[in-house]
Amino acid sequence: QSVLTQPPSVSGAPGQRVTISCTGSSSNIGAGYDVHWYQQLPGTAPKLLIYDNTNRPSGVPDRFSGSRSGTSASLAITGLQAEDEADYYCQSYDSSLSAYVFGTGTKVTVL
């Protein structure tokens, strides 16, 4: 029962820009807790992609960017590449649940 809602899928042609939304509530994103994003390539463990809403760990291409506003956050991928085809998850903390929470996940398909 994820408390962060993401679209099940998004798609785009190579080179295009796609965005993934992550909608929360006043007890998680809206309460000011940071949002983080993970990329999960097929058959592998998730990998931290964006932390603290907008920051990229070393080695993550600047094609990936994050933002947060109100009770929502977004991940943008510009210049979409075939290797970006993966599942993406947002993550935050929920004060009502006293738990780390993940988004429902979004599958990105490169057409």
Add this chain to the structure above:
Amino acid sequence: QVQLQESGPGLVKPSQTLSLTCTVSGDSISSGSYYWSWIRQPAGKGLEWIGRVFTSGSTKYNPSLKSRVTISVDTSKNQFSLKLSSVTAADTAVYYCARVGASRTFDIWGQGTMVTVSS
């Protein structure tokens, strides 16, 4: 670099206890700089946080699993462990161990281990 590796039985019978261990290399759990966590993912589904442990042994669990979960740490072996009791088929999943970095991020993950609950 820091690496995490899960280990444990891949098959557990219903009503029994699932037990997994995560071995940390390249960092000392005793450093006290991080929390250490378990996360699971049923096939084709999303991620679910199970719980976390600190060097001191203090724990925090997902309320939805709290009654069945125990996470512990063994600093002498640089390991932390998960026990999930009274398992059912719904507990079948890939189980990941992860380091909890700053800002409550899961910054380093193990490769995951598949656990099937079946008689």
